[in-house]
Structure formats: C-alpha cells, structure tokens
Amino acid sequence: MAAAPCTLNMASVLALLLVFSVHWTGRSHAFSLMNYLCNNGSSYALNSTYRSNVVALLGSLSANASSSAVGFATGTLGRGPDQTWGLALCRGDVNGSACASCLALAPDVAFGKCRGVKDASIYYDRCLLRYSDTDFLATPDDAAASVQYGANLQVNVTADPGRFAGLAADLVGALSAWAAWNSTARYAAGVVTSAQGFTTTDHSLVHDIYGLVQCTPNQAPEACLACLGRLRDEIPDVFNGSTGGQFNAVWCNLRFEVFLFYDSSPVVKLVAPPVTPAPPGAAVHGDANRTRGAGHAATVVAIVFGVLVIFLLSTFTIYLWRKAQVKRSADEKRASLDWEARYRILYGTARGLLYLHEDSQVRIVHRDLKASNILLDADMSPKISDFGLARLFSADNTTTVTSQVVGTLGYMAPEYAVLGHLSVKLDVYSFGVLILEVVTGRRNTDMFESAAGESIILLSYVWDHWVRGTALEAVDPSLACHCQAPEAEAEVVKCIHLGLLCVQENPADRPNMLDVLVMLHGHSSGFAAPSKPAFAFAYGETTSSDERGILSVSRAAAAFSLNGMSASEFQPR
Template sequence: MKQSVAIVTLQLLCFVSLLLLSTYASVFDDERYFLCNPTNNYTNGSIYGQNVNTTINSLASNASSDGFYITSVVGQDLDTVYGLVQCLYIISKEDCQTCVETAAKDIGNFCQNKKEAMIGYSNCSLRYSDRRFFSTPSNSPIAAFANTADVTYPDVFNPQLANLFKNLSSTAASSTLRFAVGTASYSDFASDNIYGMVQCTRDLSENSCSSCLQEIISVIPQCCRQSRGVRIFAVSCNLRHELYRFFLTTSTSISLPLSPPPPPPSLDRNSVPGATTNTTSSDGKKSTSKTMVVIVVSVAMAAMLVILVVCGCLFWRKAKKKVAGSDPDVHDHHERNMESLLIGLDTIKAATRNFSDEYKLGQGGFGPVYKGTLFDGTEIAVKRLSSNSGQGLIELKTEVMLVAKLLHRNLVKLLGFCLEEKEKLLVYEFLPNGSLDKILFDQNKRSSLEWERRYRIIVGIARGLLYLHEDSQLRIIHRDLKASNILLDEQMNPKISDFGLAKLFGDSQTRGNTTRIAGTYGYMAPEYARNGYFSPKSDVYSFGVLVLELVTGHKNSVFRDPTNLLSHAWLHWTNGTALEIIDPSLGDQWPRFEVLKSIHIGLLCVQEAAADRPTMSEIITMLSSYTITVAAPLRPAFFVSTGNFSTDSALDSGSSRTGDSRERERSVNDVTISELHPR
C-alpha cells in the first residue's frame, strides 16, 4: 500500500513539475529584455521627443529590407537622435518586420521619455540614444536565458562547446555579416551534435565584434554551464546553442576531437553607466528573473526540481519498462536521430520568402514544392504537405527516417524536416533540372534528352533501386516509382525521390501485403494493384514502365493508341518492328543495340507474373553487358489487343500457361543480342 502511494505521489510530482518546466520553456522561447537610462529623460512634446518618434518610425520602416539599418535624426544642440535596428540573419523578411514593429511599439511603453533605450527579442533588437554609438561595442548589461535540462555528458560537452564558440566567434568577426553558425559533435552518435550561432551588430569592426562575443561567451560557465540550450544577449552581440538544429546549414562546420574542459573564464559584471536592466515575458508583465543574479538562483532551484522529477520519472519509467518490455536506449537514439534533422520554420520561411508563389516549383499529389535559398547561398527544395493531403505524419516520419539513412548518388538527399505551427515540411537538396516527366513528356523539351542521356538515366535509376533492394543497410521497397519522382541534377543524372510510401523489408522477407493500396496507376504491378502484394519485383515492374517511357517518349497512363504503351511495345517486339516505337525526337542518332536491349529489359520487367521479372542485380548485368542471352518476354500485364497486329508468336497466351509449358517456351525463345566491334 505504501509503495502504491509513493508511486502515485511521484507521478503527481512528475506531472506538476513538467507543467512548471513547460511554462518556463515558453518564457525561454518568447524572452524580451529592455535597457533604459533612468538618469536622462526628455519632456513630452519636446523636439528631442519628436526626433525619437521619427527615428523609431524610420527604423521600423527600413529594417526588413536588409535586416540591419542605422539612422540619425539631426537636431540643434542636444536634440540629435541616433538609432539602430538589426534582425537575426536566419529569419525571413516578414518575421523581421513583425518583430521590429513590435519593438517599436513596446520601447515607448517600457522606456517612456528616456533619452537612451534599447529593447531586444529573440529575433530582433532596436536601440536609440542621444549619443553616437555606431561602431562602438557595448557588452553590458547581459541577459541570459537557459534551458533547465542538463546535458548527459557534461565533461565532454563543455570543452566541445567552448571550442565551437571559439571558432564561431572568429568566423563571425571576420565576415561582413558579423554572423556565423556551426556544429560540433560530443559523442560517438552522429546525432549528438551541438548547434551554435553567434551574431554582432554589423556596424562593429572585426576586433570589436570579437571582443563582444568573447565577453558573452565567458558568461556561459557562470550562469548556464551544462545546460542543453542557452541564449545570451548583450547590447552589441548575442549567441545561442541547442542540441537540435535551429538553422538549416552551417557556414562553419566543425568536428572537434574530445579534450579536457578548459578552466572557466572570469565574468566581468561591469554595466553601462546609468543603465538599468529589466526583462518581461511575452505577456508584457515585468519580471526581474532574467537578470544574472536571479538566473543563477532560478537555475539552482530548477536543478533541484529536475532532480526530483528525474527520480520520480525514472522510477515510473522503470516500472513501465517491466510491464511493456521496451528498450529506452533504442527509443532515445531514435528520438535523437529525429531531433538532429529538425529545422526551424523561420529558417525555411526566410529561404522561400514565406512560401512565395514565385518560388513555387510545382504541385504534387501531397502538396506544393518550393525552391529556397539559404543565407550562405545553398539552394534547397521544400515539399510542403497540404493539410488535406493523403500523406500525414506517419508517411512524413517514414520518409524522414528512411531517406536520412540512405546515401547514394542516385537517391535524393534529405536535409531535414519541420513540424511547427501545423506545417509539415520536408527539405531536400535542390536539383536544377526538376523532375523527369517535365522534360520527357514535353514536346519542346524532350529533344534535350538525346539517347546517351536517356540511357544514363535508365542505368542511374537501376543503380538506385539496386541499392534500395540489396545494398543498403535497410531493404526498402519504394512503391511509387514514376517519372515525376525521378529528379535530375545539373548533369542530368537521375535521383530517386519521394519515399512517403516506402516499405521496409526484413532480410529474409520476400513479399509483403497491405490493405491500403497507394501509388500511381500505370506504374503499379498487377499483384499490388489487385491484391496489395508488394515486393522488390513491384519496383521492377515500375522500372520497366519507366524504361519504355524513356524509349518511346510516351506516358503509359495517357498513351493515345487504342492499346496501352506496354501492349503497344510488346506487339511491335513480337512482330520484329520494335525500333518503330522509338521517340521520333531522337532522330537517327542512337545505337541500335542499346535501344533494343532497353526495350527487351523493359518488357521483361512488366510481365504479369512477378517471378518472371528479373531482379535489379540481373538488370544491372544486362545493362552493362554487350552480349546478353535472356528469355524472350511474355505478354505484359494489363495487355490490350487492338487486332491491328497479326502475331505469329505463340506467346500471345503465355501469361495463362502452366509453369512447365512456360519454361519450355522460355528455353525455346531465348534471345541473344550482340554488338559487334571491329578488331
């Protein structure tokens, strides 16, 4: 009885403590700080007051154009006002404008009639003064915000963090933007990374920026040592670090060796003469909890609370583990992998100009795709899943976890994902030539796909599928292979994309079954479309359709002949007129052997019975060989005859034969294709 009471008590303690921690986290995300000089005031209606209003309005109007703006409103004697505004470099223009407008409104409320004031948020800061402060660094006072949770390996984490900020401060100080981001790993797990960012106001010189950053970096051991996430703000610079990716790519990418932690630097607590510092939460209520002294006390109290929470939750988790038999280490590693791929919505909005229509690349079945450009010039493609699309969280997580582990030149590279504000976003490398269907099925563009490029695309897709089926650590069935899911890089090399419907296969598994048929008709194997059976041979069937589309330039699902593309190709093959189906835009500049071989392979892949189709390893062998001896293809699935062809082949009814008679005909109708070379 006592034990059950203790468990209930610990559970309640966990629940209440987590509520308190979540409240603290919301303040951490929406922090605001302001600095007002209490000894230097102006009167209402004075010329200086009018110049302050003009300065603030000018800063608010011009900030979003470049994220940084300085101005001065000249008056007589002591009436001149100097102003500066700066946004975080990785946010969009729209978010910058919103933040600055809020700052312009709030600074008058919190620092009413003050001749010198500053207000800052996570995304922007605004400052004005009666003295010229441009290019003059001001390190103090300093506001710090720390995550109450501690890192797992502080002895390793702290020196790695120190080295990361040392490198970032040097990079930022030497850059024209006075900004840098980067990563450092602190364990053997690739997902255990520290993500850091530093920024100075752009008016500072290299030395001034460096000294300002070193000053706030030295605060970390005093206020926030071992914290999982920290944000520190000074008047002229700021920094942030997290254990998740809050920016997309890095201008400084660091992989540091483990080293003993450095001695903690001293903290200079000198402040700007005559200035006071206060902070408020996002609801506007004043609070002094963000000053340095109270932060230390808050962190200490939070640490005690965390100890109680951890003890209670570990006890609860241990009991739950005995019941469920789960492995928390595996789960934690999975969560770390997911967390390392998280990308902030602000970063994506900035890259795509808030999903502007002019950046839209196209519209897929699950939603639009946008082109984006990061602050370092890197181009990305963002798939924005619509709220009413068939692809939900399950498909998104499937795609993230699968594609992140797949590394092959013929597979598109996933950079990360975002699940903020009801958005479901996938971020990929940008491929400038778009999808294959946009070129192959366009009357004006298909001429750019000469045969050499088409054959290279066929081989590249085959190699990508071979990797998925046999060579990767995870055996994967794509289930939605089609021309629109083949992307082309700048050299027209193919990359397989869109793994939202992909399925994992066990090492000994040969076939799977699903009651949810998803994919694209025309590319779906018959056993999958009819009964939900899928296997590597399902992808082989889709590959065969793609090959025939590349040869003919026609899309299977909209083939204009009364029959379909597969039947059309097979009828020509059996009548010895296979070369008549070649895309006319290819002209006569194509090798007969490669074209016939491609048609042959395509027809072998689209046969009715999955067992009759070759494997991807066999297909690669055929594609790389100059002499192949393989069976003649049987009638394809979904065969439609028009009666326009009179075939003398006994294969017209091959798909309905017994196994023995089929094997006899396969041996009789073996086909050898050879390409002759001069000696």
C-alpha cells in the first residue's frame, strides 16, 4: 500500500512531461494560423454524436496524415445525420512530427472559434484541415480564401507594382506545372530573381520573390493545374502592389513572399527579364510638341527632321550592336554547354519521359518534345514543359489512332505524321532527334550549310557519317576540346548510336525509355545496329511532291511514293 502514492506521482510527472513536450514542439515550429472559415450552414449540440464523431475523425486524420509519405489523409465517420467527412494535408516540406504537431492545433479552432459549426476549414502555414457534414470529398465545393495582411504588416512595392505581380504570377505558373507533373506530393517551391529589384514602402530593395504551391496528392495533374491556374489568375487583382500574398483552399493553395518562408530546396529558379527602357527620343518629341506654335512652324519641322535623322541613325547603330551581341551571346552559351552539361540534359530528359510513360498514375505521351520545350534551371537540370498537346492513356492501353495530327514538323515520327498512329514510341522518336541536335549543335528544322557531298538535313547528315565510320565528324565543333579523352569520345559515339536507334522508321525497332536509360548507363558495344532513319535521304536524291500528298521513303526499294491522305493537319498549331 505504501508504494501506491509513489506510482501515482510518477504517472503525474510523466503526464506533465508529455504535455510540456507537446507544447514545446508546437512553439519550436511556430505554427501560424493563417485563416479559418466557419461555414454556418448548420450547427450541432455540444453533447451530440456529431461532435464525438468530429473529435474522433480529427484524431484519425492527424495520425494518418503524419504517417503518410505525402502528408495527406481523408476519412469519414458515422452514419446518417451524424456522419462527417474530413481531409488533412501538411505542407510538402514538413516531416511527420511537425505535421502531427500542426494538425494537433486544429481542434482549438474547431471547438473554439468554430464551436458548434458542422462545416469548418482551418488553415495554418504548414497544414490545413477541413471537416463537414456533407461529402465534399466526392465533389470539391470550396472557394479560395485570400490572406490579407494587417496594415502594420503590409509592405507594398513603390514602383511598377504590375510588373512585380506579373513576376509572382509567372513563378506560380512554373511551380504549378512542376507540382502537377513532377511531384507525387503535388508540391513545389521556387524563386524568381530580378536584377533591377523593387523598392518597397519600408525603404528596402528586394530582388527575390519566393513562391510555393500545393495540391492534394489525390488529384490528377490536369485537375491540379486547373485549380492552381484559377488562383494564379487572381494574383494581379487581389495582391497588386503587395510584396506577399496567399490563397488558401482545401484542394490547392499558393503563397509568395519576398523572404524565404519554406524549408525545402527550390525546384524552380527563374530569372526576370530586364526592364524595357523608354523609347529614345521620346522626351525630345514631347518638348518639340510643347514648343509648337503657329509662328514657328518651320523651326519645328527642322527640329523634328533633325531628331528623326538622329533617331534613325541611333536605331541602326543599336541594331548592328545588338546583332553582334546576340551572335556573341549565342557563341558564349554554346561554349558554356560542355559535354558534361549536355549529357546531363539528355539524361534528365530521359528520366522525365520514363516517368511520363511508366511511373505516373496514367500513361502520358507528350507529343511535342523538342529543344524549346526543355527548360533549364540555374544548375542546368532539364525540366520538360508545355503539356498542351499531351495525350493520356490508361495503363492497359498503349496505342491509338487519331485524325488530328498535332505537333512540330521534324520531331513527329513517320507512323504518327502519316497515319496518325499514336504511342509512346512517338516521344522516343522525338527524343532521338533531340539527342542528335544536342550532340551536333544543329537544329533538325534548319537547312544548314554543309561540305560538298554531305546532306543538309540533320538525320541524313548524321546517318551518312555513321555509315562512313566518321561519326565524330558530325559532333559540334565546340565540343572538340571536351571529347579528346577516350572515355568522353566513346560516350559521344554512344549517344549518336542511341539517337539513331530512337529515330528508326519502324516503331517496334525503337527502344522504350527504360531501355534508353539502361543504354545511357551501359556501353554501346551491346547495342543493336541502327537502321536508316525515317525521312532520311541520301545525298543527291531529289524529291517532288504535290499539294495534297506527302512523300515517304521505302527502306526496301528506297523509292518515293505519294500518300493521298488528307485527314490530318500537318501545320503546327
């Protein structure tokens, strides 16, 4: 009997330590309540079954979300009028313990500020939670709530607020595409940098705008993009002039600030274009107009004529200077793309295509893969962009036939351009063209100058060198100093070999993207021999075509035949 008081005291001490630990953890993460919505459509009694169901559901959501790899959970509890539905989502850069600590604060709002309300949405800076007596999980019905900062915290841009809001919207757009297509958590954070910067009402000069977007992970990429797109379109009107803003909604949310507010590494890094200066001579024209008078018409004409001559000479000089600068800039950029950077671009693009073809929830064919749709961040890491022409396939469906052929000429596989046969092998063909462009430094759509006896079409040019055993002569001359080592030389030849395998005429002969990645890691000695690329012409061959047909090459007879199909549109949209 004497031991009982001691046991009780130890239990009390442990309970106090646990409470202290929970409160200390919450303070260390400094969770901020950003917004809450008490939808007063209906209410419940404090001792009702519905309240008990809400209490149990909030605990279940917190446990499931904090243990989830993507910090997300949904659930329902009860029956009939006492049934409640709920959703919990933690920000993509918080760990499980921080997620649990953040969601543990939600009951304070649910049973305090929203006491007795059956439908409530609670938004903290690192988590959100909603519960309702209606099944909002089946049909999203929530509207976005903007977070307006108090007057004492409000900081505005003092000059060109429209440009600032436009850059914030551009950053959100890039982050939205990344979150939708490259993140299973549907989360992305990034930054856009302006060299000129923006002056603010607190007398500071800011250069960086940090942004974050997130959707619920159970959404399809298209739904996530649409949700974030609606919020992005409202940024200029709602936050015009403000250096920070936030939209809170259950299914998607976004935030931008001029200070770093997230814990993850930025996956998108943008550089703002320079500010366009005022047209030269504008002030002179204004002065001339102000001095115009009936008695000085001849003087005004002389002034205007002199200004016009000076303006034209200045414009022509600037044109020549900028033309030289553009050429020098292009040469400098090409020189900065050494072989290591180019190989990293090819490898990263191949990984992105493999995700679209095999690892995403639905099979995705991009249909417009080309160099201009590969974006590079500050670390030269590639990001596939522009999914406006993408086609979705179910897991058990790998091909289809379409009557609307869209894309970019020069990157479309022959079976797609001619017959409308659409499959993942279309992207493989486009990737093969991209490989050859990166290695040679030439664009597939250009008719470039070449030596006598060489084709002026990229695929034919590379194929001719491959057949002659002079593949290295097709490599970009700026890579000559980078490919002197035997290992680098073998890697370049391997990429040419792989590019030719990807642009073969028969889709069955082309490797899939998993094979491509394996080949990039392996040695070309184990590769199959490539066959002649589609749309490749030997030097000296001539062709003719009429307006209603297209030309195709038969590998067997190497003869041209007219195809009278007219169901497809071959001009790029």
